[in-house]
Amino acid sequence: MTAGRTHVEWRGWGAAPFEEARSADRPVLLSLTATWCDSCHEMDGETYAEPRIAANVNDGFVPVRVDVDRRPRIRERYNMGGFPSTVFCTPDGDVITGAGYLGPDGMRQVLDSVREVWADRGDDAGRVPRALAGDPTPGGTVDERIEEHLAGQLDEQWDDRFGGWGDDAKFPLPQTVEFALKRDRPKATQTLRAIAESLIDHDAGGFYRYAAARDWSEPEREKLLTDNAALIRAFANGYLYTGEESLLNPATGAQEFLTDRLWNGAAFGGSVAPPDDDSEPRRDHTGYAGGNALAAEALLTVAAYTDDEASREYAERVLRTLEESFVDDGVVSHIAPSDVGADDPDPPAGLLEDHARVIAAFATARQVLGPDALPVDPLTVAGTVADEAIETLQEPAGAFRDGPPQGVGLVSEPLRPLDGTVEVADALVDLAAVADVVDDPEADSDGHRSDDYAAAAHDAVAAFAGAWDRFGVQVAGYGSVASRLTRPNLVVAVGDGAGSDLHRAGLRVADHEAVVVPAAPNTPEGVATIHRGADRRDATAPEELLDAVAALTDG
Structure with missing residues (x-):
C-alpha cells in the first residue's frame, strides 16, 4: 500500500x-x-x-x-x-x-x-506504556468536592490577559466552557468571544482546531467535524444563557460549514485540511459514528433553542443514517460501511466514544423531536446501545474500557479513558432521566432500566473519584457529570407532543443540563410537570413553567 x-x-x-x-x-x-x-x-x-x-x-x-x-x-x-x-x-x-x-x-x-x-x-x-499496564483506576466517592474543586480550577487556570485557560497554546475546550456557563458565566462568555474572534475561518467557514499562541493567534487551520460539532453546541448553550445573538451566530455559521463543506450525502465527513498553496484543501468525507452523533446532538441543540428547520433536518438525516448504517443490535461501527476500503477490511466497532455519543444523540433526539419523528423511537436506539456498552465495556469496578478487549499489539491492553468516561456517564445520566419519565413502572424486564443507567454512570465516575484533587480544567466535564450525580436533575415532563408551546418553553429553560421529555405518557395533555427530586410543580402555560423552574432552582 x-x-x-x-x-x-x-x-x-x-x-x-x-x-x-x-x-x-x-x-x-x-x-x-x-x-x-x-x-x-x-x-x-x-x-x-x-x-x-x-x-x-x-x-x-x-x-x-x-x-x-x-x-x-x-x-x-x-x-x-x-x-x-x-x-x-x-x-x-x-x-x-x-x-x-x-x-x-x-x-x-x-x-x-x-x-x-x-x-x-x-x-x-x-x-508496554504505564497507562496500559492494567493498574486499577483511582476509585473514590462521588460527592460535592469534585465540582467545587473544578469550579476553583476555573479561577486557578484562568488567563486574565487573553481569556481562556492556560498560559500556552489555547484550545477551545468546549466542555469546560459549558461547565463554566453554570458556575462562572463571565469567563465562559469571554472565552466564547475569543474563540469567535480568533478560531473562525471567516472565508470558508468553520472553527480551526486550536491556536498555537497564548493570545489566540497562530491558529492551526485544520477543521475537524468533532471540534466544530462540540463548539456549535457550546455556542448554542452560551446563547441559551445570555440571549446574545453574537453567541448564536458562530454556531449557525459553523453549521453552514458542515452542510456546505463536509456533507457527503448521508452524513458528515471527518475533516478539512488547511489549503495548500496550489490546490484545494484535502477533505476526508468518511462518515465516522462518533463525530456524526456529536454533530446531530449539536444541531438538535440549535433547533431546540431557535426552531431552525435546517438544523432539525440535517440532525434527522444524520440520526437516520446512524440507526440504519452504523448501529447493529446495539453495536456501533466506527466507519460507515460504504466507507470501508478494500485495504482496510476489518474496521473497528464497539468503541466507547462512539457508543457514548450515539447514546447522547438519541437521548437528545427523544427530548427535541419526540418519539415519532424518526423511523425508530430514539429512546429505543439509545437504550440498546447503552445496554451493549454496559455489558461489554464496563468493568466490575465501574470503569469503561475504550473498546473490546482484543486486537493486535497494544490494542489488546486495557485503556480506560477519562474523557470517554465523562461522555458515556453524562449520556447515561440523560438517558436514565428520560427513561424514568417514559417507562411504565409496571413494565417487565424489557423496559429501559433507568436505575441501571444511573448506576452505571455513577460507578463510571466513581472509578476515577480518588484522583479528583488532581484534575484540571481540561477535564471540567468530569465535574459537570459528578454534580449531576450528587443532586437531582431538573426534569420537565410535557404531556403534549414535540413542538408544542409547553415543550418549546421547556427546552429554553436556562439550564443546558435540564431534561425535557415531550409526549410524556404519565402527564396529561396541556400540562407540564416540573420536578427536581421529590419537589414537583405543574404548569399549563409557558409562563407558569418558567415560574415553576425558577422556584425549584431558587429552592
Whole structure:
C-alpha cells in the first residue's frame, strides 16, 4: 500500500504485518497520520519519499501506516504527542521508541539506532506504556468536592490577559466552557468571544482546531467535524444563557460549514485540511459514528433553542443514517460501511466514544423531536446501545474500557479513558432521566432500566473519584457529570407532543443540563410537570413553567 508521494511499501493495520515481522525477525515501523495533518504530508514528501530512506525502511522493517481517525484506539496507544507519530515496535506491538516528525537526517539516525537495539535485545527492547499496564483506576466517592474543586480550577487556570485557560497554546475546550456557563458565566462568555474572534475561518467557514499562541493567534487551520460539532453546541448553550445573538451566530455559521463543506450525502465527513498553496484543501468525507452523533446532538441543540428547520433536518438525516448504517443490535461501527476500503477490511466497532455519543444523540433526539419523528423511537436506539456498552465495556469496578478487549499489539491492553468516561456517564445520566419519565413502572424486564443507567454512570465516575484533587480544567466535564450525580436533575415532563408551546418553553429553560421529555405518557395533555427530586410543580402555560423552574432552582 503506497501513501502519497512515498516510496515506502506500507501495510495496513492488522495481524498480518505483525506476523510478517515475527517471521522475518524485524521491527515494525508504525506511522500514524491523518488526512488533515499538514506535517504528515510534509514528512511523506521530505522523508519517506527519499529513495535511500524508503529502501532502508522496506529492507529492515515492516512499515505500517494508520489513519488515526479511522483507528482511534491505535491513536490513543501509540501517539507520540502529535502527528505524525513515528513509532518503532516489536512484532508483539510493544514500543521500542518513538518520535513525532522526523526529517531525512533524523530518520536515518533513528533507523540505525533501532536496528542496533533490535539486533542486541530483540523483543526485550519493547515496553508496554504505564497507562496500559492494567493498574486499577483511582476509585473514590462521588460527592460535592469534585465540582467545587473544578469550579476553583476555573479561577486557578484562568488567563486574565487573553481569556481562556492556560498560559500556552489555547484550545477551545468546549466542555469546560459549558461547565463554566453554570458556575462562572463571565469567563465562559469571554472565552466564547475569543474563540469567535480568533478560531473562525471567516472565508470558508468553520472553527480551526486550536491556536498555537497564548493570545489566540497562530491558529492551526485544520477543521475537524468533532471540534466544530462540540463548539456549535457550546455556542448554542452560551446563547441559551445570555440571549446574545453574537453567541448564536458562530454556531449557525459553523453549521453552514458542515452542510456546505463536509456533507457527503448521508452524513458528515471527518475533516478539512488547511489549503495548500496550489490546490484545494484535502477533505476526508468518511462518515465516522462518533463525530456524526456529536454533530446531530449539536444541531438538535440549535433547533431546540431557535426552531431552525435546517438544523432539525440535517440532525434527522444524520440520526437516520446512524440507526440504519452504523448501529447493529446495539453495536456501533466506527466507519460507515460504504466507507470501508478494500485495504482496510476489518474496521473497528464497539468503541466507547462512539457508543457514548450515539447514546447522547438519541437521548437528545427523544427530548427535541419526540418519539415519532424518526423511523425508530430514539429512546429505543439509545437504550440498546447503552445496554451493549454496559455489558461489554464496563468493568466490575465501574470503569469503561475504550473498546473490546482484543486486537493486535497494544490494542489488546486495557485503556480506560477519562474523557470517554465523562461522555458515556453524562449520556447515561440523560438517558436514565428520560427513561424514568417514559417507562411504565409496571413494565417487565424489557423496559429501559433507568436505575441501571444511573448506576452505571455513577460507578463510571466513581472509578476515577480518588484522583479528583488532581484534575484540571481540561477535564471540567468530569465535574459537570459528578454534580449531576450528587443532586437531582431538573426534569420537565410535557404531556403534549414535540413542538408544542409547553415543550418549546421547556427546552429554553436556562439550564443546558435540564431534561425535557415531550409526549410524556404519565402527564396529561396541556400540562407540564416540573420536578427536581421529590419537589414537583405543574404548569399549563409557558409562563407558569418558567415560574415553576425558577422556584425549584431558587429552592
